[in-house]
Amino acid sequence: MTRASPLPDTTATRQALIEACLWMNDRHLNQGKSGNISARLDGGILITPSGVRYEDLTPDAMVTIPLSGLPPCAGPKPSSEWPFHQGMHQARPDMPVVLHAHPPYCSVLAVQRRSIPACHYMIAAFGGHDVPLADYALFGSPALCANMAQIMADRHGCLMANHGATVLGETIDKACWRLEELETLARTYLYSSIGGEAHILTDAEIAEVMVAFQSYGPRNTDNTRE
Known part of the structure; x- marks a missing residue:
């Protein structure tokens, strides 16, 4: 697994995380202040604070926590989901951005406790032949952290039982794109049963798509967007 370069802890990075939160709500991929986003820094993690409306976020309000161990006691509280963000950054050094939200169609499948099979070739954008479902555990708990680390070991996104969805990204933009793509796949899968x-595409067909993605698109740019 290739380790990706950390993001710089700059005002621009902090503002970009805030813009991602505002974008999620504007695109109806999240509601209120329930989602959260984090980015791996050089020696730490930058994450949204707990219980603050996205519209009220400022770059200074973003919280820095360590890559392992407890957050500092002083200063703003990090998102209540900081444990699984920390676990994701430890388990997936190739993905410096973690984005969690409650998209409506993803949440429907999550409360039904259903994963998304290879109903569309874009499933391959999530690293395998499906988008798996992480077992239920209390938000912010060590159990949820363990469940997420296990299910996301070889995937770029998952549903979370009776909860929502989480995606990983090589960049902030890529994480946002992947979240919207996941919600589209969830909608497609639900509507297909009407x-x-x-x-369902075979594992071999999905593997073929994953190879094709490596050379898709203009040179030296994101190669999974259509």
């Missing part, structure tokens, strides 16, 4: 049943 008039019949989705035909």
Whole structure:
């Protein structure tokens, strides 16, 4: 697993995380202040604070926590989901951005405790033949952290039982793109059951797509956008 370069702890990075939160709500991929986002820094993690409206966030309000161990007692509280963000950054050094939200269609599947099979070739954008479902555990708990680390070892996104969804990103923009793509896949999968049943692509067909993604798009740019 290749270790990605950390993001710089600058005002621009902090503002970009805030803009991602505002974008989630504007795109109806999240509601209120329930989602959270983090970025791996050189020696730490930058994460949204607990219980603050996105519209009220400022760069100075973002919280820095260590890559392991407890957050500092002084200063703003980090998101209540900081344990699994910390776990994701430890388990996936190739993905410096972690984005969590409660997208409506993803949440429907999550409360039904259903993963998303290979109903569409864009499933391959999540690292495998499906988008898996992490077992339920209390938000912010060590159990949820362990569940997420296990299920996301070889995936770039997952659903969370009776909760929502989480995606990983090589950049902030890529994480946002992946979250919207995941919600589109969840909607497609749910709607496909209305008039019949989705035909599921084989593992070999998904593997073919993953290889094709490596050379898709203009040179030296994001190669998974259509």
